[in-house]
Amino acid sequence: MAKRHFDIKAQPGFAFLAMFTFAALYLPIATLVAYAFNASDSVSIWGGFSLKWFVEAWNNSAVQDAAWRSLVVAFFAAAIATTAATMAAIATTRTEPYRGLSFKYAFINQPLMVPEIVTAVALLIVFSRIKVWTGYSGLGYLIIAHTAFCIPFAYLPIRARLESMDLTLERAAADLYATPWMAFRRVTLPLLRPGIIAGFMLAFVISLDDVVITEFVKSGGQDTLPTYMLGQIRRTVTPEVNAIATAFLALSVVLVTAFFFINRQKT
Amino acid sequence: MPEAKPSNTLSIMRMRLGSPQTSIWVQRMPEPTGADDKRIAIEARGIVKAFGQGPSALRALDNVSVSIRENEFFTLLGPSGCGKTTLLRLIAGFEYPTEGAILLHGDDIAGLPPFKRPINTVFQSYALFPHLTVWENVAFGLQMLGKSKADIEARVAVMLKLVHMEELAQRRTDQISGGQAQRVALARALAPSPKVLLLDEPLSALDYKLRKEMQIELKRMQNETGITFVFVTHDQEEALTMSDRIAVMSRGKVLQVGSPWDIYDKPADRFVADFIGETNFLKASVVSIENGVARVMLASGTEIVATIAEGFQPRDSVTVVVRPEHARAVQQGGQLSGSIENVVYFGTDTHIHIKLDSGELFTVRQQNSRTQSCGFKVGDRAGVEIAPDAAQVLRD
Ligand SMILES: Nc1ncnc2c1ncn2[C@@H]1O[C@H](COP(=O)(O)OP(=O)(O)OP(=O)(O)O)[C@@H](O)[C@H]1O
Numbered sequence: 001m002a003k004r005h006f007d008i009k010a011q012p013g014f015a016f017l018a019m020f021t022f023a024a025l026y027l028p029i030a031t032l033v034a035y036a037f038n039a040s041d042s043v044s045i046w047g048g049f050s051l052k053w054f055v056e057a058w059n060n061s062a063v064q065d066a067a068w069r070s071l072v073v074a075f076f077a078a079a080i081a082t083t084a085a086t087m088a089a090i091a092t093t094r095t096e097p098y099r100g101l102s103f104k105y106a107f108i109n110q111p112l113m114v115p116e117i118v119t120a121v122a123l124l125i126v127f128s129r130i131k132v133w134t135g136y137s138g139l140g141y142l143i144i145a146h147t148a149f150c151i152p153f154a155y156l157p158i159r160a161r162l163e164s165m166d167l168t169l170e171r172a173a174a175d176l177y178a179t180p181w182m183a184f185r186r187v188t189l190p191l192l193r194p195g196i197i198a199g200f201m202l203a204f205v206i207s208l209d210d211v212v213i214t215e216f217v218k219s220g221g222q223d224t225l226p227t228y229m230l231g232q233i234r235r236t237v238t239p240e241v242n243a244i245a246t247a248f249l250a251l252s253v254v255l256v257t258a259f260f261f262i263n264r265q266k267t
Numbered sequence: 268m269p270e271a272k273p274s275n276t277l278s279i280m281r282m283r284l285g286s287p288q289t290s291i292w293v294q295r296m297p298e299p300t301g302a303d304d305k306r307i308a309i310e311a312r313g314i315v316k317a318f319g320q321g322p323s324a325l326r327a328l329d330n331v332s333v334s335i336r337e338n339e340f341f342t343l344l345g346p347s348g349c350g351k352t353t354l355l356r357l358i359a360g361f362e363y364p365t366e367g368a369i370l371l372h373g374d375d376i377a378g379l380p381p382f383k384r385p386i387n388t389v390f391q392s393y394a395l396f397p398h399l400t401v402w403e404n405v406a407f408g409l410q411m412l413g414k415s416k417a418d419i420e421a422r423v424a425v426m427l428k429l430v431h432m433e434e435l436a437q438r439r440t441d442q443i444s445g446g447q448a449q450r451v452a453l454a455r456a457l458a459p460s461p462k463v464l465l466l467d468e469p470l471s472a473l474d475y476k477l478r479k480e481m482q483i484e485l486k487r488m489q490n491e492t493g494i495t496f497v498f499v500t501h502d503q504e505e506a507l508t509m510s511d512r513i514a515v516m517s518r519g520k521v522l523q524v525g526s527p528w529d530i531y532d533k534p535a536d537r538f539v540a541d542f543i544g545e546t547n548f549l550k551a552s553v554v555s556i557e558n559g560v561a562r563v564m565l566a567s568g569t570e571i572v573a574t575i576a577e578g579f580q581p582r583d584s585v586t587v588v589v590r591p592e593h594a595r596a597v598q599q600g601g602q603l604s605g606s607i608e609n610v611v612y613f614g615t616d617t618h619i620h621i622k623l624d625s626g627e628l629f630t631v632r633q634q635n636s637r638t639q640s641c642g643f644k645v646g647d648r649a650g651v652e653i654a655p656d657a658a659q660v661l662r663d
């Protein structure tokens with residue numbers, strides 16, 4: 001029987017390529033997770049099952065410190081980015097299309113296009129100047145830097161939600177005597193909430209994950225979890241790094257799954 | 268019988284549409300009196316609404332002027348794209364006119380935003396707030412007006428009762444049926460007691476039976492609340508049965524404003540006659556005119572009398588319109604003759620399609636008798652008897 005459609009699954013080598021891709025994606029992660037439970041000191045020789053590296057990491061004050069810093073930075077960066085992104089999304093969707101609007105999209109999404117290392121170097125130069133002038137060297141710099149690259153990630157789900165929202169609902173609110181501000185608070189914002197939460201979570205995960213910009217911007221002793229891990233790997237590698245990575249992975253999976261479900265929610 | 272005056276438009280139109288044959292003998296009903304001295308609720312003056320700019324601009328409304336009276340059930344009727352929704356949106360304040368003024372009780376409101384207009388809308392898609400319950404939806408307008416809690420509770424209770432939705436007050440609006448959503452939308456729009464209620468094809472999403480029920484309910488609510496209703500539909504039967512007055516629109520213009528009687532019996536032009544109900548068109552030329560009645564000669568050479576408006580001259584070529592229910596197929600006599608093309612049985616009545624000797628097609632509609640069929644078969648010769656006063660001359 002002749003095939004009527006082009007069927008990619010029927011092409012020679014498809015199965016092999018698929019298997020290879022999955023293996024390349026997941027085998028290293030599977031190995032990493034497996035060795036987190038290794039009883040021996042090696043990340044390549046299996047010495048039996050144990051949770052000792054998790055306990056070790058948990059009790060390591062440097063890890064605790066970096067983890068806490070990661071969460072604080074991610075929380076504030078995501079919160080500020082989500083607020084800015086919400087305003088940007090409303091300003092770019094609740095308007096008649098005009099010349100320059102697509103330029104604004106590009107402008108908001110700029111961090112997605114500019115290579116991260118460029119942003120990192122630029123921020124390093126600017127912040128080092130400011131540090132000299134103000135003498136301030138706290139977490140603020142990291143939070144601002146993370147906010148900047150988190151905005152497009154928060155912006156996208158919020159804008160998608162606004163675009164799919166029925167405009168007649170806002171019109172109905174105005175028709176029922178709601179001022180623009182009240183219409184926003186009582187109708188647009190509640191309906192936008194899933195988009196905002198999704199945007200926040202995405203921004204949070206992106207911030208948690210960042211290495212390059214953090215590495216450049218952080219002051220001494222301001223390691224986040226990823227930069228701490230990077231530092232560790234340069235010295236002796238023990239399965240403690242695997243344990244931290246595994247915990248990190250679990251957290252990301254939980255957040256991304258939650259993001260997925262919230263984004264699917266209808267109202 | 269000719270002087271019998273049914274109590275309201277609804278029942279008159281039921282009679283006319285439901286059993287057409289009876290209406291042959293009650294055709295010249297006077298327009299319900301006392302309407303003209305009513306105060307004007309909404310007036311649109313020379314409204315132009317253009318979308319786009321320059322020569323490619325689309326004139327969705329082209330110099331529209333209508334006056335809608337207080338407590339009136341006013342209908343905007345016209346085919347898709349004729350500008351009904353646009354006019355409604357201008358009245359509600361979602362769009363602003365390119366030219367012209369909109370007056371509410373004599374005050375120009377063209378510049379007021381929607382939330383400052385005492386006008387509410389029932390949207391075609393209902394636009395109920397999905398994150399609020401039925402109760403909260405109905406209370407929304409009252410809350411925005413800053414009414415007290417006690418007032419709101421009392422008013423919402425009254426409104427929910429009016430639309431028979433008391434039991435479902437705490438339901439989310441995505442968990443109710445289409446008909447229920449429609450009633451909630453109505454209650455929500457009526458709750459703040461607007462001066463004018465705008466309804467944009469509110470019944471078009473409902474099935475036939477529910478639609479008929481809601482037509483009666485809407486009429487009842489309009490009577491009970493005394494609010495001016497501006498109702499949009501493209502369904503001519505709906506317009507005829509429900510309205511006090513109808514504005515027939517086409518391509519951004521208002522062609523005729525009048526009671527259902529006027530529109531149906533005295534259509535101003537060919538478009539209106541064609542759009543409202545079925546009608547027969549016959550080519551003719553004017554022979555003589557006297558006191559608003561003309562003798563016209565049809566293509567077959569027969570002369571008949573027909574009502575005629577001002578501005579025609581003898582020898583003008585014109586179109587004569589005759590409603591199918593205003594004519595009868597007869598075995599002998601009649602002003603027209605032809606052969607039967609088709610006989611279609613409709614339960615209460617029969618439609619007989621006749622090919623006239625002039626080549627034109629003519630349809631008559633007559634009521635069925637219990638005991639016998641209409642007595643014609645395809646191919647039979649037949650005459651057409653046009654009821655006195657039924658023919659009308661229209662401009663092409
Ligand atoms: N925002 C707009 N921009 C451009 N053209 C528009 C806009 N809104 C309406 N139109 C045009 O104006 C005309 C009238 O539209 P309108 O929605 O008033 O029609 P309608 O009579 O309500 O039709 P329907 O019965 O299909 O709802 C249409 O040709 C439509 O395409």
Ligand SMILES: [Mg+2]
Pocket residue numbers: 351352353467
């Ligand atoms: Mg419309």
